[in-house]
Amino acid sequence: MAKAVRSPLSDALWRRPNLLLLLLITPPLLWLGIVYIGSLFALLVQSFFSIDEFSGLINYEFTLKTYGELLRASNFDILVRTIAMASAVTIGAAIVAFPIAYYAARYARGKWKAVFYLGVMLPLWSSYLVKVYSWKLILAKEGILNWLFETLHLSWVLEAYLSIPGIGGNSLSVSWTGTFLVFLYVWLPFMILPIQASLERVPPSMLEASGDLGAKPGQTLRHVILPLALPGIIAGSIFTFSLTMGDYIIPQIVGTSARMIGQAVYQFQGTAGNIPLAAAFAVVPIVVMGIYLTLAKRAGAFDAL
C-alpha cells in the first residue's frame, strides 16, 4: 500500500541520496559560482591589462606593468598606510574589546547577560552609515567633544595632542586619530563576539586551579586566560583587519586627504577610468587576507568563529 502512495520521485531520492544532494547544492553553487567567482575572475583578468598612457584606453594584452605601478612611491605609500591603519585598529579593538568580552562571558548572569548580548548586537547591526555620521557629529569643531574639552577647561590638552605630527591635524575630524576612532568604533563589535565565544569555553575550574596553585590574578590572566582567548582574538582580528583594509567611506568622511586602498580603487575605477590599476589595487587585500587566513587557520582561529 505504502508503495502506491509514494511518488516515484520520492523513491528515487530516497534510494540515491547523492541525487538529492545534487538537487540541493546546484542552485546556490550556480549562483555563487557565476555571480561571485565569475566576478572575482573578471577582476583578476582586468588587473593583467594596462592602460594606454596617451589615449587613456584599456590595452587588452597580458602584462605585469600595472602591478609594477603599485610599487611607485605614491601608490606604495597607500598600501603601507592602509596596512598600518588596519593593524592599529585591530590592536586597539582587541584592547577595548577584551574587558567587555571577559565580563560578559564570566560575570554577567541572567538579565545582565541579555543586556551585554543585545548591547553588542544592536551596535553591530545598526546602520554603518549612521554610525559614521554620528562620529561626524561628535568630532565636528562645534560638536560635543570639543564642547566637552572646553567645558572642562582641557582644550590645551587636545591642542597639544593635535600638534603631534602624523596623528594630529587641524582638528580631530581631519586627523588620522579621527579616522582611527571611527574605525575602532564601527568594527569593535566584530572583535567582542568571537573573544566572548572563546572565553565562554574556558572552564571556571581551570581558573580556580590556577589560583589554588598560587598564581596571582595577573598571572592567571597572562598564562591561562590570554592563551585560551587567543583563537578568539585572531578570529576577531580577521574582521577588523579585512574591513578596515577595504573601507573607502570612513577615510573619505573623517580624516586627512591622504588616501587608503579603498579610496584608490574607487577613484581609479571611477573618475580616473583606470580600471586595470583599480583591479591591481583590489588584488592586494585579497592576497593579504589569503595569507592572514592561512596563518589564522594554523592558529586554530576558525573554531572560535
Next chain:
Amino acid sequence: MHSKASLGLKIAAIGGLLFLHLPILLIFVYAFTTEDKSYQWPPPGLTLQWFEVTWNRPDVWQALGLSLKVASISTLIAIVLGTLCAAAVARSKFFGRETISLLVILPIALPGIITGISLRSAFNIADIPFSTWTIILGHATFCIVVVYNNAVARFRRTSSSLIEASMDLGATYWQTLRFVILPNMATAILAGGMLAFALSFDEVIVTTFTAGQQQTLPIWMLEELVRPRQRPVTNVVAMVVVLVTFLPILGAYYLTRGTETVAGQGK
C-alpha cells in the same frame, strides 16, 4: 580567583558598552535640534518641525522605496539559496564540502569593495546596464551567508532520525519537508531572513558599484554625508534608519533565544 569582578574590569566593561551606544543616542538628540547650519552642541533648542519636512520630501520616500524593494527580493533569494546550501552541507559529508562553506562565507570575509568592483567589472565585460536587478544580484550574494549560518546551526540540531521516521511511516519527500523539516526550521530561517534584510537595507559599499544613478537610502545618506545639503533632514532619516534596523534584529534575537546558537553573532 575572585568570584566577583574587580572594579577596574567593571569600569572597562561598562565604559566599553557606553562607548558603543552613546554615539547612536546622540543622533536621537540631533534629530530634534533647531540648528540647521552646523552640528552645534548643545542644541540651541528643540523642535519637531524636521519630521514634517522629512515627511514631505519625495527623494527620501523614493530612496526608501528602492531600499525596501531591494532588501525584500534579496532576502527571498538568500533564504532559498542559503537554506538549500545549509541542507546539503549539514546533512551529508561529501567531497568539496569545506570548499562550499568557504565559498558561501567569502563574499563577507573579503572587503566589500572587492565584491563591489568585481561585480562592476563583470557587468562591464558582459555589457549589463545598471538596474534594480544589478543591485539585487550583489545584495543576494552576500546575504546568503547570513541565512546559511542560521539554517546550518538548526539543521545540525534537528535529529535525522525524525526524517527517517517520517519516511518510514510512508510520507513522501514533500510531505516530510512540509510537515517535519520546515516546522523545525521555520524560526531559524525566519531569523536568518530578518538579519539578511537588515544587512541589505543598510549596505552601501557594494551598492555604490552596482547602482549606477539609482539611490537607495544608504546611498542617499552617503551623498548627504559627503556634501551636506539639509542637515536636519539627514538627522531625522538617520534616526529612523536606526529604529527600522533595530526591529528585525530584536525579532531575530527573540526567535532564536534559548537555542544553542543565537542568530546574528556573525555579520
